[in-house]
Amino acid sequence: MATAPPPTGDTGDTDCVLDLGGLDALVQVLRSRGRTVVGPTVRDDAIVLAELESATELPYGWGVELDGGHYRLVRRTDRAAFAHSAGPQSWKNHLLPQRVRQWSADRGPDGELRVLSDRHEPGRYAFLGVRPCDLRAIAIQDRVLLGDRHRDDAYGARRTGAFLIAVECTEPGGTCFCVSMDAGPAAGPGYDIALTEVLDEAGHRFLARAGTPEGADVLAGLPRRAADSATRRTAAGAVESAAARMGRTMPTADLRTLLADSLDATRWNDVAARCLTCGNCTMACPTCFCTTTEDVTDLTGDHAERWSRWDSCYDLDFSSLHGGPVRESGRSRYRQWLTHKLGTWHDQFGSSGCVGCGRCIVWCPVGIDLTEEAHALHQEARAKDRPA
Template identity: 75%
Template sequence: MTVDAAVIDTEGLEGLVAALIRRGRTVVGPTVRDDAIVLSELTSARELPYGWGVELEAGSYRLRRRADRMAFSHSAGPQSWKHYLHPERVRQWSAERGPDGTVTVTEEADRPPAYAFLGVRPCDLAAIATQDRVLMGGPHTDDVYRRRRTGAFLVVVECVEPGATCFCVSMGTGPAAHGSYDLALTEVHDERGHRFWARAGSEAGAEVLAELPRLPADTSTADAARDAVSRAAGRMGRTMPEVDLHDLMRDTREAERWNDVAARCLTCGNCTMVCPTCYCTTTEDVTDLTGDHAERWRRWDVCYDLDFTHLHGGSVRQSGRSRYRQWLTHKIGTWHDQFDTSGCVGCGRCIVWCPVGIDITEEAHALHAERAAGPQVEADGEETSEGEGHP
């Protein structure tokens, strides 16, 4: 028997984790650790962050106690599901030199667990779909990603309380769930109690839902869930300008605003580390002191690194201005040219985890305003484009 929709409570949520573990899956979900809500392997739904919320601003993240026992009323944390699907470091091979000088190379056997992700936000669901397109959608498939992604069980949780740095509505990625998932949950907390409107998005999801302690899906819970998501859509903390962002990036390559952001940017790469769609990697060879053992590792790379564009003669992008401009114009501009989609899903992580509080939405609005103002007119009446001549 399968079930397409139902109402479950916290006991049903506990049953969901147990059912996934019985199926041999490694369940990963949000939990509280080190004064943050982070992703970790779960053995019970009791480890979820019941009663915890967050306060977010540019360059600021604070955990706070809620007045209720909501489990998923917190915004995106410092990690995304990329940490499990496209991990930070992967050993590709190792080599040993024997006593007779013979070198034996052994390819790394990547045997990831069968993942079940519990608590995937709609923005992160869109990010997973974006990385699917980047890492599996072309002629050259990333095998590490493919092995981890194939068969992963996704439980998406719709957002009912966006954070101050969220702008998923502007990017068309939330707060309602769209796309491919196995189960969708919407958390409801009202005078009738604490419960979840659950819907299956796949046959596997329907089979799991049928095993849980549940009530039939009722109209009042479904309506309350939809209303909560609709209200969340109207309470986004940030917005992008309502223009074609691809064209905006193309038209403002020489804008003066790039100098302003360059004066603040540390080129640390934090924004790429927390971004759920950034995918760039490099390779690193290491050896022991004897020289008899060597390894090759793949690790994340960032376009803020001087060596990222190092060619014969030096780095192509030497200024912080050019490197930040490359990141932003690729993220919301030329990503469309490569993959027919935006590289930004509106999660707001890059805003929160920037040490100096640079806000991607603020920069986009500033560039839009500068473009709308048109070319500047100098004292002699000659028009000139601001920023001309900068690298």
């Protein structure tokens, strides 16, 4: 049985500074230890997550312009490697793949059916550039998928083997609201190594600290120097500045209570008139975890396979019972997604299911903004409480 990864945090080791050569050495050391390094790189007019052979493949000098239903790469005036916010993919794509075969079955010449369970060896990944919001998202998925009642051992095996290198945010995007969800821009617990990028007159460098013994061991093998007070101050100031420049906010109300009390709000009709129920928000979300199974056969009927794949609460079949779908209207499906994400997730898993990354806003084809919807529901609730 796979076990949940142990909680991680600061080991108390002295922080250090890596230059650009040290960052590339980090990639090479991890590769020499048999890990596949995955990080951000520019491809197809977007910053995507892909295997890296060198730190030179990072998106130096690139930023992003984000808004509802809008994503665009923009050139920066500096050579920052991590001055961009969360892209279209999340680490969920590697820890909880979109489609996985569970078993296959073949009918032999004697007519006997032989079933073979798929047992894939989990890859040894090193994730470079994990944003604090995504670090929180991984922790949320750990609670969901490694809980006692409905444990996903395949996820557990992938998660236990993953080495996480967090990068604190110094440049929030136009749709970011991690501060409202207490998920950034500083890195919380869960990392093996945390980096903060610094660019000033003293040069281009990264303040690094270890969060686990393995992280400390990796840092010990890199060309580095002791951290100086100026680098620490600049790094801390950059993160504090990012916290003050979030592109979006959530209302200060208790969201769990707000959503529970807003099931009959008229605002749902407004969003239903715009929502295409395409499910893009759930596919881009780093915490949405719903899956379904599908069975397929070949034309002879002698070979069959069962696959697990991502599913979405926007799919009509998602809530289909013998009498038809439970949530037939677009209104009810959007309401289910938002109330679960911000409200009833607390009842199931002890926290919100949202980390403030803003992906659902960016990748909604009609630009629906869940922060705008939350504020609208809050205003409607306040209006009802006012005396006539």
